Amino acid sequence: MIELQDATKRVGNVIHIKPTNLTLQTGHFNVLLGATGSGKTSLIKMMAGLDPIASGKVLMDGQDVTRLNTQKRQISLVHQFFVNYPHMSVFDNIASPLRVAGMAKSEIEGRVEEAADLLQLRPMLHRRPHELSGGQQQRTALARAIAKESRAVFLDEPLANLDYKLREELREQLPDLFAGRGAVVVYATSEPEEALLLGGYTALMEDGRITQFGPTADIYRNPENIAAARVFSDPPINVGRVKVIGAMAQLEGGGRWNVSGMADGDYAVAVRPHRVTPFRTSDADVELTGRVIVTELSGSDSSAHFQHGEDAWVSLAAGVHPYQVGEDHSFYMNPAHCRYFGQDGKRVA
């Protein structure tokens, strides 16, 4: 378990990581998801002890490690680009942290071979890193992290420099590789799709702070703010404007429905594209009418971009639908799938 308590990081006078509280459980696969520069690597370095923290505390398994050296924290780190000792064989690379730890020779061999088998490195054990492909080099780095008995494994965009096919293969294996090893796994990525594919838990990062943390599916279903709502969506999530008066929501551009538990005022409403369909899905559906601007077919789904008042909306539905570009069409949306956000971007209902 790793806990951050009001941890901050600054470089000079610039605050890189704003006060952050985060608890990551042992055995969980945690994804740090955020754009480049949002602070994922900084947060990892703080937890790993590679960068000092300006204030706050870092705890591992309940023990305060804020001032503890990196090498005493029992962690592993895999980088975006492939870091291996250039002069050592793959075997020695995987064995190096075990040797430093003073492990017995027979045990080292067992552990290295186990890790090599998991990552299909067995035939390459006696080669040097520069004789390997990029994927094999990164697998060597991963094997080193697996062979070492770590309390935490940090993977900082480990697949970013691999080609498409290898990335998919390794991504599929990753959660299994580290499952049951008694370590907190932290995986940083800038691709929302990766977070969804990897499952587990996700911490959304934006501008040096964690905006939401929880099981990945929960974040997808119940975003706490408008930014989180926008993260997992392709095509992008629909964001409209509603005015609530009494218990009635009036959508800008047309459409009204009943809401409960919301004070009068202006809100942003977010609906995922697949919840806006060209056919009725329930009696509660609200009809939205708009002129179709663009239509796309992808696989067996068809999407339509339509102009609804001043806002552009997207509908995504299974099946092929006969849209006429430039014509008005009716779309249907169940208000139960609407999420409402206040002027500050925070979730209201």
Added chain:
Amino acid sequence: MRTENQKAWFFVLPVLALVAFNALVPMMTVVNYSVQETFGNNQFFWEGLGWFEQILRSDRFQAALGRQFLFTFLILLIEVPLGIIVALSMPRKGFWVPVCLVLMALPMLIPWNVVGSMWNIFTLPKIGLLGYFLNDVLGINYDMTQQPISAWITVIVMDVWHWTSLVVLLCYAGLVSIPDAYYQAAKIDGASPWSVFRYIQLPKMKTVLTIAVLLRFMDSFNIYTEPFVLTGGGPGNSTTLLSIDLVKIALGQFDLGPAAAMSLIYFAITLLVSWVFYTLMTKDDAQ
């Protein structure tokens, strides 16, 4: 059908012409002299390999060659480790980086004969600052114009002063190109500073270090100006290195034949040793 033409040769022609004019043609004149004897008046007599045999057998050449190898050996022994140590202790970022780099480059910017004169004046007993300080303040008996040991120490210290910077700058370039990630990986593994040097920094510096060793070998093996200005090869013959001896034979005694033969032998040794160094240092990569 395979078409063949010789057009490709035209593209190689400029390089061949250039190399011919600045290397092959001048060298052929040396080859020409090395197998003939002349008494002036442009009259030449065939000598065969006689001069080569004479040079290789002469005590004078063997002694100069021995001194040359000793000199180069000491230079490499001191400058390469010293250069690595200085490069390792230089800052990697911040205000002091350009300051250090400029300070390091300074000695290399000074012309060779100026370096010789500087050290000559600096180390002369009674007159020179260092000579005076050693003799009259510390009471050490030091006179590089009279004592072979003092002369050797002075020549070596001068070369270390002049050329260690080259090794430093090359190694420094190799060091700053190592990504932080390597140091982080070592830190996480709990590697000692020695292990970081042995398994990260040294392997990553290998290419530039190969170049540094080769350059320092060739330069120090062919050194002429600085020791010539500093000691003139003396006292006696104690600092007469190969090139100094060569110039004595060629221009002092005007023995063009033996001098030409000696030049070729000298060149062959330099080439051979450079090749051996290069092969040994790049052997690992080929495996």
